[in-house]
Amino acid sequence: MFCRKCGKEIGDAAFCPFCGHPSKDEVEVIDPANSEAKKEEVKKNDEDKASGWWGVLCFFVPIVGLILFLVWMDDKPKTAKKCGIGALISVILGVVLAVVYFILIFIFGPAIFHSIGINVDVSGMVH
Numbered sequence: 001m002f003c004r005k006c007g008k009e010i011g012d013a014a015f016c017p018f019c020g021h022p023s024k025d026e027v028e029v030i031d032p033a034n035s036e037a038k039k040e041e042v043k044k045n046d047e048d049k050a051s052g053w054w055g056v057l058c059f060f061v062p063i064v065g066l067i068l069f070l071v072w073m074d075d076k077p078k079t080a081k082k083c084g085i086g087a088l089i090s091v092i093l094g095v096v097l098a099v100v101y102f103i104l105i106f107i108f109g110p111a112i113f114h115s116i117g118i119n120v121d122v123s124g125m126v127h
């Protein structure tokens with residue numbers, strides 16, 4: 001005999017030793033708790049539509065993204081992921097912009113100071 005739930009060979013056992021499912025027909029009742037849990041699962045998936053707007057919001061406010069990511073990690077994994085990615089991209093972009101900013105200062109900084117120096121010299125000659 002095979003278990004009708006998990007399909008494993010269970011011999012003549014009244015209950016499947018692998019998943020605990022009863023092997024007899026008369027005990028085959030729809031488990032209300034199980035179907036309720038399934039409904040809950042569907043509802044949860046329905047709510048967790050992972051709207052792209054959350055990613056956009058978390059991109060502009062990365063700290064909110066981080067908080068939402070931690071809060072929703074269990075309940076809405078898809079939405080939480082969007083928030084996490086949005087916040088992550090925002091942080092990475094911020095770091096990249098900061099690096100570019102410092103590179104520009106490093107490259108053009110001396111030229112700016114040099115030009116200021118020349119101006120000072122010129123004004124010094126005038127006086």
Ligand SMILES: [Zn+2]
Nearest residue numbers: 003006016019
């Ligand atoms: Zn089974």
